[in-house]
Amino acid sequence: MLESNKDSAKLDAMKRIVGMIAKGKNASELFPAVVKNVASKNIEIKKLVYVYLVRYAEEQQDLALLSISTFQRALKDPNQLIRASALRVLSSIRVPIIVPIMMLAIKEASADLSPYVRKNAAHAIQKLYSLDPEQKEMLIEVIEKLLKDKSTLVAGSVVMAFEEVCPDRIDLIHKNYRKLCNLLVDVEEWGQVVIIHMLTRYARTQFVSPWKEDDGLEDNEKNFYESDDEQKEKTDKRKKTYAMDPDHRLLIRNTKPLLQSRNAAVVMAVAQLYWHIAPKSETGIISKSLVRLLRSNREVQYIVLQNIATMSIQRKGMFEPYLKSFYVRSTDPTMIKTLKLEILTNLANEANISTLLREFQTYVKSQDKQFAAATIQTIGRCATNISEVTDTCLNGLVCLLSNRDEIVVAESVVVIKKLLQMQPAQHGEIIKHMAKLLDSITVPVARASILWLIGENCERVPKIAPDVLRKMAKSFTSEDDLVKLQILNLGAKLYLTNSKQTKLLTQYILNLGKYDQNYDIRDRTRFIRQLIVPNEKSGALSKYAKKIFLAQKPAPLLESPFKDRDHFQLGTLSHTLNTKATGYLELSNWPEVAPDPSVRNVEVIELAKEWTPVGKAKKENSAKKFYSESEEDEDSSDSSSDSESGSGSESGERGESGEEGDSSEDSSSGQESESGSESGVEDERTAKRNSKPKGKSDSEDGEKENEKSKTSDSSNAESSSIEESSSDSESESDSESETESRRVTKEKGKKTKQDRNPLTKDVSLLDLDDFNPVSTPVALPTPALSPSLIADLEGLNLSTSSSVISVTAPVFVPMKTHVLLHRMSGKGLAANYYFPRQPCIFGDKMVSVQITLNNTTDQKIENIHIGGKKLPIGMQMHVFNPIDSLEPEGSITVSMGIDFCDSTQTASFQLCTKDDCFNVNIQPPVGELLLPVAMSEKDFKKEQGMLTGMNETSTVIITAPQNFTSSVILQKVVNVANVGAVPSGQDNIHRFAAKTVHSGSLMLVTVELKEGSTAQLIINTEKTVIGSVLLRELKPVLSQG
């Protein structure tokens, strides 16, 4: 049929062949006939032939080569689907001869325009590697290239390839770390799992341990212990302030939403990430999600319960609130039941033991006897762990001895034996009772246990013990080996303590043992005989026989079978099996000193680095080169022309309305600057701020100052709020559409195809050019792009302004903190905030604010959260997640995002604890409402040319000439405002550029040095209010010495 001309006949034939393959029948003799059809036009036939080829190519290598040329042709096909599938099949044909062809194909595909093809290339890497490991070096190059890919489609696959081919080349990750963290949420779920596991390992090698003792932040000298749980690790006392690496924090923060994934594997991956790398105080949030997974299928339950079991050993508290979720149902499979029991035991404590014991009682009666037996062991463990209930448990277990089921009784005996061993005193009654049971119990372990117990306590039950021995001697031959050994032991012990009655009996037993079939028993018999029966040959040892046999034996520790699993990474196969699986990669211990964090910095435009003030290592660290360039959406290339025409007219309109608003603002600000008293206050404030950097380390001093400046701030705010209201009304009109469209662009990552996306069409075109430059929260390194992509990007400019604007990393981050809530007014809760000058992760229009909460009381402060918000219209705020509790002397840093709408208005809100609410305000200094941008001098001049007239404000500064060196000016300016330096051709002109966070309007600052000791300060911006405020703030700073 395969020779037939008709496609339908061929198809039918192929379907039958595939059916044969599926059933596992050998269809290899058809190979030549099938291969001919590889070039078929019919796609379904083609696909089925592919299926066949992949299956049998290995066996028929020569014939398989016939098909290769077809694939090579298909690799050049314009349809990306065909390219991808050709690559897929080509790489799946496991014929060593074609390795070079595959290598070539992979290299080409990794530069393909279609991310789908690139994804397939990433898969092909693994296939080629398994076929020919010698290609490793070349493949690593491809991986390196693909790692830089910013498509979410590719990320998962390439990390998978990385894990398979070169998991030890951690250096490849550095540059991509932040990108991966940021992309994570958008990657498909399977990729997420792989990436999270990889990043966990990465984090363990790159960051220092966050598991520290909770000290207050004020206490700068903190002891830096390894956690209690990691006792194996040598405790390491180093005096050093622990500050979490921002990258470490980034990872933890970005994975948190994934706990809400519907995919159990993702949730588990995040859980293990939190477990292994998050600070202990934050691990708690995973328990809820893990408990949710228990609703899933039994297989998922099984794995999750195993992991919970391991976690619950180390940290009971995590799962205690969910105790009842682990109650056993009679319909659960046995393995689930045992795991649940295990967890219940781990969670048992004084408070809940009585409820648990009641619950256990029902389990003991279960029809599933294996489970009932496990329950009894559990009770035993609870009894040993919690001394209060030992007696109750013991009594309960004794009651079970009269149970009808043998397994239950046997298990009880064994457990009672262990319990009694721990408290050997005054339990004669129980022992007697058990001795009686010896007649009825047949389970060897139980019999052995009873015998051992009697032997051990033979002095307490002098009458019974010999009698038992007599009975046992009778049945010796028919006993199990285990029991026989114990009979021998019992005999020996009785011989030593009560030789009068038992001498003959023991000798009889020893004789029996001598001829036993089991060598172990014969051996033991000989040993005991030599030891206890005095004769000439026996040396010194027999004197000590009593001591040997009746020594105090240490009580056994009833331990969890999950105890030893904790050295495996949670959620891995190795953890489940409790053995090292092939390819398991150990999670390394935390490094004592963090490797250089700067390796993760993606290279910023060189100049920004040059300008960074030297000699301030601390600043250097905190200045994260985070966003090097605003990312243009890849897809927007098709639509750029579209949107431009659409937005052109609109933005014109917008500009007009903006100017209208501006003019009124301008006039009001003019009035304001006239009022002398106020500018005096202003001066004072800025003067203080200027003095700030020197006393930076001196936090107390700074606090006072902040307070002062704050009061002046607020007076300023009142007046400025009036002027802002006009600008607000302007932004209000589009704020609705803005939020709308922001949602769309942001959350969907790269969705800007307006034509495809009718949602944005009618409402948000107006704003698109506004926020596109700000773009998605994806850090995209310029050098990380493959050349073709750069070329792509260059053609992508959406609007006029975006051609030159690219957000850069802040040049300098002042460590100045402001008081949010003083500890006196906050009843012991103190809060400080500062502006980290990083693009906010919560929204592109928000300013990120870091709040450090300190608990200065001696009690826990619980449930710290943000209550009512009183925000001016248009302002938005992304609150931090409620903090469950803050230990005394503890401190925690959280980050928030506030959209100040480019105004210096105060954001008022309530900071609430469990008991109280405090009204607090955040008022941003105008310099913090900016994001630095990098642009060339030419662009700067061009933009400046467009922002003249009333968009320009200027002033003259007079100061000593030594203040006019470039480094001093840079230092002063960046201290006040978050601006980026623009390279300048002239020595006497310094330029700085930034854009406002909310609207993205440019803010251009020029300092032009004149003759003598004067200089001109010019600010060009559309937002004249901010411009003038900034001017007022900059002026005194620059004039000062």
Next chain:
Amino acid sequence: MIHSLFLINSSGDIFLEKHWKSVVSRSVCDYFFEAQERATEAENVPPVIPTPHHYLLSVYRHKIFFVAVIQTEVPPLFVIEFLHRVVDTFQDYFGVCSEPVIKDNVVVVYEVLEEMLDNGFPLATESNILKELIKPPTILRTVVNTITGSTNVGDQLPTGQLSVVPWRRTGVKYTNNEAYFDVIEEIDAIIDKSGSTVTAEIQGVIDACVKLTGMPDLTLSFMNPRLLDDVSFHPCVRFKRWESERILSFIPPDGNFRLLSYHVSAQNLVAIPVYVKHNISFRDSSSLGRFEITVGPKQTMGKTIEGVMVTSQMPKGVLNMSLTPSQGTHTFDPVTKMLSWDVGKINPQKLPSLKGTMSLQAGASKPDENPTINLQFKIQQLAISGLKVNRLDMYGEKYKPFKGIKYMTKAGKFQVRT
């Protein structure tokens, strides 16, 4: 990652195998059969079985074992979750996932599996995308295909795979635009002998059936979102919007999908809608036991309880039961000792009951535990947690969709200990 997949039916035959890397001999399944033998019931087969060179990870659904063979370390949940996704996909494609159906559609199954994994790593698992790649078989299409010789393999790369909304295909068109949401809540409870609640919690899901043209953007808000304690979303839901406003905002996939599953916090008291009165007693001396159950409504908010079904695993000693129900039908399987009683609706005026005697094995001692009773029921038009959808809005499209919301409460794992 995943090397091979074997499908094994309950009688231990491998009826389908698929390899993504080198062929693994099916003899590897012998280890699985060994484990299967050791476990008395199919449910007790451990999901992870190590063998000298491979690891077998299996899931058991629809009386079929899906056994994945892997060779190296991989998160077990990754594989298990994927296998479940495979089963879901089959169900989606063929309506049911059973051995005969898979055998009948072996080619489609093969094609689907080929697309789902590449080299053992998941490639396309969204059913929206898969269906564009490989059209699900329908009777009509089968007829057309045989006549015209056309195929059920799509020749275009589904746009969803590349777009930023990977779960939705583009170019969806409907004449009737409709969006239905089912809020289904399940009560998991353990009730002890005396009728008091040991543990009870509510697990809910919102299943959606959305057939809307174009790229609609929906928002769904609740009257009382605080009730939801722990939620997990379909990837389409915008997490940040939920964090900040407690509103579900999403571009839905086309067709049926699970939008949200949630957990109602355990702190809230759960209203238990039914009670069971039971009197089950065995006597030591005689070989007869008494058996009596009555089911009645408790807190039902005025709604009727439907679809009530009582099942109970009787102790091994019970030989047979002679029972008379006041309504519905009952069966007792003397081999598995499973009693099931299909009650139907509960009429509060005349409570359904099941009475009679059990005959016990002569001479055997009385079982020491009374059987637990598993209960199933349904209450329409009620979400027991009190969750209410406030409104559903659509943006991005011009037409007016038809919207509908249905509530239902069901028994999840509802057990009464006796």
